[in-house]
Amino acid sequence: SQQGEEDPQALSIQEGENATMNCSYKTSINNLQWYRQNSGRGLVHLILIRSNEREKHSGRLRVTLDTSKKSSSLLITASRAADTASYFCATGAGGTSYGKLTFGQGTILTVHP
Amino acid sequence: DAGVIQSPRHEVTEMGQEVTLRCKPISGHDYLFWYRQTMMRGLELLIYFNNNVPIDDSGMPEDRFSAKMPNASFSTLKIQPSEPRDSAVYFCASSFGGQGATPLHFGNGTRLTVT
Secondary structure (H helix, E strand, O other), X not given: OOOOEEEOOEEEEEOOOOEEEEEEOOOOOOEEEEEEEOOOOOEEEEEEEEOOOOEEEEOOEEEXXXXXXXXXXXXXXXXXXXXXXXXXXXXXXXXXXXXXXXXXXXXXXXXXX | OOOOEEEOOEEEEOOXXXXXXXXXXXXXXXXXXXXXXXXXXXXXXXXXXXXXXEEEOOOOOOOOEEEEEEEOOEEEEEEOOOOHHHOEEEEEEEEOOOOOOOOOEEOOOEEXXXX
């Protein structure tokens, strides 16, 4: 079963608006990652946040992590048409599951020019 | 760096045929992963290798699937015999260090259609 679940499944906004995507997970993690996938392409890593971090920024991206609620959010500010893609969260666990990175079902983001 | 290279990009085959998917990871990366993506099941981890050794193949759906990594620069995923339900996009990814703590670099995938 999928560890991470994104919400919403689809998001449609106008260029310039902010886009927020949420991810919930079930078991303890040592880090959470966000990836983007353009149509017909492989996933591209965006940002990694460790379990002892609460917030990270990268350009127009802001990721938060709340381990008490087992949730994360990805905020894209001042969106552009080029941000249109699917966005996935992925969780990495420690211990015997060190090697496993489990992906959610993704959020399809459409940014209209 | 050319990134992770997968071949072929598209594969159309008939049920019962053998299919071999290929992957060249990024030079220097010590982990290699095979994922399968479908609309119904999303992205599933099939198997991963560390230093050419299979570590976890619990995601391999059944005995028809096999994966090898004969050296640090090449891996194959084989399906024999193929079935229509194997139709999916298969991704190879590599990383330096365990995927639990470092980013994965994905290839552009192989879209497999089994008729």
